[in-house]
Amino acid sequence: MATKTIQYDNIYLNLSSQPGKLRIAPSGLGWKSSALTEPFTLPLSEIRRFCWSHFARGYELKIILKNRSPVSLDGFAQEDFDGLASFIKQNYDMGIEQKEFSIKGWNWGDTEFLGSELVFNVNSRPAFEIPINSVNNTNLSGKNEVALEFSNVKDSPVPSAQADELVEMRLYIPGTTSKEDVAEGEDTEQNAANLFYESIKERADIGQAAGDAIVSLSEILLLTPRGRYDIDMYETSMRLRGKTYDYKVEYSSINRLFLLPKPDEQHVAFVIGLDPPLRQGQTRYPFLVTQFIRDEDMEVDLNIEEGLLREKYADKLKSSYDQPAYEVVSQIFQGLTNRKVITPGNYLSHHGHAAVKCSYKANEGQLYVLDKYFLFIPKPTIIITTADLARVTLSRVGMSVSASRTFDLTFSLRSGTSYQFSNINREEQSGLVRYLESKNVKIHNDLADEAQQSLLNAALADDDEEEGDEAMGETMSEDEDFRSASESDVAEEYDEDVASSSGNDEDEAGSG
Numbered sequence: 335m336a337t338k339t340i341q342y343d344n345i346y347l348n349l350s351s352q353p354g355k356l357r358i359a360p361s362g363l364g365w366k367s368s369a370l371t372e373p374f375t376l377p378l379s380e381i382r383r384f385c386w387s388h389f390a391r392g393y394e395l396k397i398i399l400k401n402r403s404p405v406s407l408d409g410f411a412q413e414d415f416d417g418l419a420s421f422i423k424q425n426y427d428m429g430i431e432q433k434e435f436s437i438k439g440w441n442w443g444d445t446e447f448l449g450s451e452l453v454f455n456v457n458s459r460p461a462f463e464i465p466i467n468s469v470n471n472t473n474l475s476g477k478n479e480v481a482l483e484f485s486n487v488k489d490s491p492v493p494s495a496q497a498d499e500l501v502e503m504r505l506y507i508p509g510t511t512s513k514e515d516v517a518e519g520e521d522t523e524q525n526a527a528n529l530f531y532e533s534i535k536e537r538a539d540i541g542q543a544a545g546d547a548i549v550s551l552s553e554i555l556l557l558t559p560r561g562r563y564d565i566d567m568y569e570t571s572m573r574l575r576g577k578t579y580d581y582k583v584e585y586s587s588i589n590r591l592f593l594l595p596k597p598d599e600q601h602v603a604f605v606i607g608l609d610p611p612l613r614q615g616q617t618r619y620p621f622l623v624t625q626f627i628r629d630e631d632m633e634v635d636l637n638i639e640e641g642l643l644r645e646k647y648a649d650k651l652k653s654s655y656d657q658p659a660y661e662v663v664s665q666i667f668q669g670l671t672n673r674k675v676i677t678p679g680n681y682l683s684h685h686g687h688a689a690v691k692c693s694y695k696a697n698e699g700q701l702y703v704l705d706k707y708f709l710f711i712p713k714p715t716i717i718i719t720t721a722d723l724a725r726v727t728l729s730r731v732g733m734s735v736s737a738s739r740t741f742d743l744t745f746s747l748r749s750g751t752s753y754q755f756s757n758i759n760r761e762e763q764s765g766l767v768r769y770l771e772s773k774n775v776k777i778h779n780d781l782a783d784e785a786q787q788s789l790l791n792a793a794l795a796d797d798d799e800e801e802g803d804e805a806m807g808e809t810m811s812e813d814e815d816f817r818s819a820s821e822s823d824v825a826e827e828y829d830e831d832v833a834s835s836s837g838n839d840e841d842e843a844g845s846g
Contacts, residue, residue: 340421345409346391347374353409358418360425365407376405382449384422386415387433395430403450403465436461445505445530447537464503470582472534473614478508478527482534483613485584502613505530535580549636549666557603557712558623559614567670581612585671590717592676592709593664594702595628597687602626602660603711606667621715624663632659636666679705681769684761692743692755701743701755703769708745716753720773724748728763729780741781 338359345356347365354367362381366373376397385396394408395418410418419430436443436459443456452464470485482503507527547566554565556574563574574581590607604624611620633656636643643653650669655662668675678688681703689700694710702709708718727744741763744754758766763781770777 340417342410342414345407348406349390349408356407358421378426381426381428384428384430385433386418386430387435398449403467434459447533450537452534466534466537469534469538470584471580471613472531472538473579474527474531475504477525478506480505480507480527480531480534485582501610538582546637548638548670549634551634551663554663555625556622557625558621558715559612559617559619567666569670572670579614583608583612588667588671588673590676591664591667591671591673592702592704593660594678594709594711595688596625597683597685597689597691597700600628602628602658604660604664604667605709605711605715607717621711621717623712623715625712626658626660626663628658628660630659631657632662634662634666676704676707678702681765684759684765690758690762690766692758694753694755701758703766710753710755718745718747718753720775722747722749723773723775725776725778726770727778727780728767 340358342356344353345365346353347356347367350367350369352367352369354365354370356365357363360378362375362377362379364373364375376399380399380401382398382400385394385398387394387396389406389408391409393410393412393414394406395410397405397407399405415430422428422430436456438456438461440456440461443454443461446453446455447466450466452466452469454461454463464482464484468484469482471481471483473481473483475481482505484499484501484503507530509526510523511526511529512523547568549567551565551567553562555562559579561576561578563576566573566575570586571582571584574583587608587610588606589609590605592603592605592607594603594605595601596603602625604626606622606624608620608622611618612622613619633654635654636651638647638651638653640653643651647669650672651666655665657665664675667673681688683690683703688704689702692699692701692710694714694716697713699710699712702711706720708716708720710716723745725746727746728741729744730738730741739760740757741760742754742756743758743766744752746752767777767779
């Protein structure tokens with residue numbers, strides 16, 4: 335007679351932080367822990383096969399599922415195998431495959447796709463396995479290197495014990511490989527790294543999109559990172575598809591949205607703040623900066639059922655849009671991400687704009703003055719919260735204030751970080767000062783000190799000139815005396831009277 339259930343204590347589910355009790359029954363299995371309010375259950379109909387291997391906490395029973403990622407149960411003892419194998423054979427009519435992992439420590443091997451996992455093998459033994467649906471982005475970093483970026487969005491109800499986690503992996507894949515051309519019926523040589531990259535993209539998309547996109551936006555211009563991208567927007571995430579790079583962005587990682595008219599009065603910028611930032615090799619992009627032509631219209635229909643639209647997106651989305659492009663995109667993002675779109679407030683520059691033109695280091699851009707933020711775009715995109723400001727300094731380095739038409743603005747944060755924006759028109763000074771004063775921000779105006787110093791230097795220069803004139807007058811009078819005295823001496827030596835008197839003296843001496 336078959337055993338109805340078996341139970342194991344101190345079993346960890348998917349590297350959970352706390353152990354729980356595992357109970358296996360003919361209809362499936364269940365796991366319960368004090369860390370969860372509801373037990374984790376898995377029906378027999380979803381189970382494809384079982385694997386047994388030496389793992390982090392003793393031995394692991396890995397359950398391969400039909401339609402989702404595998405389930406890991408570890409914490410077993412070696413002697414538990416016989417009882418498990420017997421129960422599974424009797425009740426599920428399945429065996430348990432015993433797998434040995436490679437422990438050589440080599441960093442080279444072969445990759446293969448097994449179901450929903452990418453397996454890295456060393457000498458035909460798995461070294462590690464990666465669930466495909468955890469791959470958030472993949473990019474070709476050079477001719478033979480493929481970068482895999484992993485999602486840190488926790489969609490599992492089981493709390494993880496991992497304080498640190500892997501966010502990126504790079505695989506160097508040299509050489510070429512053959513690929514069967516279905517149309518031609520022949521094998522063609524293709525770059526191995528490129529083929530692996532295309533395979534990852536294809537498989538990662540399966541786990542990413544459960545259905546069609548709600549809306550697809552074509553040829554959207556991004557200033558950061560630079561290029562034109564197609565944006566496919568789903569219920570919980572979006573995908574940016576460019577000529578070189580593809581990105582998947584979870585809506586939960588979007589923390590701010592800004593809609594900003596540019597001072598040229600021809601374009602509008604839509605800025606998307608990300609945490610964690612988008613990664614492109616070693617470069618991080620905490621903001622996506624898109625740009626639209628102000629007069630460009632867009633007409634789109636959302637691919638969403640009326641019932642779901644009324645139930646989930648009531649007063650957030652419309653079934654169709656026919657408006658300026660920047661309004662359509664910003665409203666769709668606001669509805670799907672449930673984030674407020676921040677627009678300029680009451681501040682106006684000298685020329686009536688929400689931003690002032692300036693430079694950050696060697697990059698020219700616009701500094702937007704918003705109700706709670708200062709935002710510099712396009713590159714690098716810098717956001718400064720007014721509540722984090724310790725001091726703002728107005729200065730101009732290396733030039734006389736009286737001759738300068740621009741000034742610098744330095745933001746010093748409470749954290750110790752500082753940002754200096756230069757080449758701001760002097761016409762903007764009074765408006766910026768009034769805004770900072772209204773936010774109770776401490777202002778240090780070096781321009782006033784420099785102006786006073788400039789006036790003092792000018793006054794001292796005038797005094798020096800007057801003293802110089804007096805000194806010159808005295809010198810000139812002394813020179814005149816010197817010249818008159820010299821001229822008299824010369825006259826005595828070369829005057830004709832001198833010769834005649836000399837002759838008279840000789841005559842007198844001769845007559846004597």
